[in-house]
Amino acid sequence: MKDQVQDFLHYLIVERSLSKNTLDAYRRDLAQYLKHLNEYENISSLNDVRRMHIVNYLYALRDNGKASTTIARNIASIRAFHQFLLREKAAEQDPSVHIETPKTERKLPKILSTAEVEQLLEAPDYSTPFGKRDRAMLEVLYATGLRVSELIELKMEDIHLTMGFIRTIGKGNKERIVPLGKMARDALTIYLDEGRGQLMKKNRTDMLFLNHRGESLSRQGFWKILKKLAVKANILKPLTPHTLRHSFATHLLENGADLRAVQELLGHADISTTQIYTHVTKARLKDIYSTYHPRA
Template sequence: MRAELDAFLHYLRVEKGLSANTINSYRRDLERFFSSLNKQQCVSLEDVNREHILAFLLELRKEHKADATVNRHLSAIRTFFRFLLHDGKCAHDPSAHIETPKLEKKLPQVLSVSEVERLLKAPSTTTPFGQRDQAMLEVLYATGIRVSELISLRLDDVHLQMGFIKCMGKGSKERIIPLGQMAIDALSQYINNGRKKLDKTRRQKVLFLNHHGRPLTRQGFWKIIKKYAAKAGIKKEITPHTLRHSFATHLLENGADLRAVQEMLGHADISTTQIYIHVTKVRLKDVYSRAHPRA
């Protein structure tokens, strides 16, 4: 099974152009599936049948895994067997007629405009780290990019005079996203002042650096945004994607075109972007309920 898994991961990386994080997720999920097959004494992929897969999914449910996690494992199995079928390495797809559990759609947590304002003002710009943190938060809210895209930005991806950034998203697809003036000002201060003090070697190409002068990690950013949310007195549960969700919702609330928001977010399918329309409807209903005298 190891040889087939390696060939599949190579296909995802070279032909599909998926990110390292996505490929690692496929690898972990399939290795867990292979472990279950071993327990079931199934040692050949040709022998895998529908019952083996269902037993594995039941195993996940007994561990109280969320429906989304079960679906993700099933999706990995399906993609893997379709690859094997297409490559002539197996004669049938045992996952073909397994029903995917329906997920309850959860609306993303969104900050109000006043909460965003408090969050963006929380860093103290008297230090290099404060200048970096403010620039990161401003860029996230100005562009809606993912945290993984934010920490991967390079200096030459930033075009302050033209007012945009270049961003490499999922599937190695590049997109250009405009910057607002507040983000431009924060980036300019960080690049011209704070970053020079963090980049001790003067050879680092990545934009946002940690105290060692190396690229910031997702975990590092996670700690940063949690710290400023607490400082700003925000009680809502904050995630690294909160500013991305807020960016999309606030644009749509103010009349932005859905297709334009889809392009800026880097969504391949507009149905992914449409969840933010539901968020705006819920927020409008809440405002109406609180404000209308006959509500």
């Protein structure tokens, strides 16, 4: 069964060009699924899997306190896997075909106000190479709405300061070109002129943002930097690496940007994903009304 999972993952890499993070999620989900089938259902062949076995596994996830979003993702992984087996004639039927996906509550993303963004952008110590790097990273994130994974994978050749844009490869290996504002260009110029060379040391790398060893910065490394800067900026609300991306989209819409344009900038395949930010702006308008209208 493990070999069949490997075949499926190889298919996702070659045919679907999925990102590493998505592949890792499939790998984790299916490893847990196979473990359940083997240990609790006594199944050694995927051809013997029936609908009740999948349902039992989903009940086990729920009993272990897994969120509905996690269960929904597991169903998607299991369904894609069984459809692959059926298509490749490695199985005679698809036991996941009538499994219902649980309804998930769509939470509004947490965002920063423009004042809080300013506080965060001013937090790095500009007198050090690390501060110049951190300021440049934050400016780029807020100016472009890049995912953190896209930010840390930027190479020198992806930055076009004179023309004012960044080239990035997003989900599904799709390229997109994102405009770069003046503040972000200025911060990047200072980092490239006065910070990156000191961080690079004796290494020769084309990665844009580097850690203290002169190597590519990791997601975990960025997350630690962000938490430290949030404390320094006295930002008390929950902050994640995606918060600046959420703030970028919301602030654009609040200032009159077209929803389709924001979709393109964020790299969303489906506009329904982008529409969540319209709910955020409506919620903020309601808060403003309640606070300032004398008859609210």
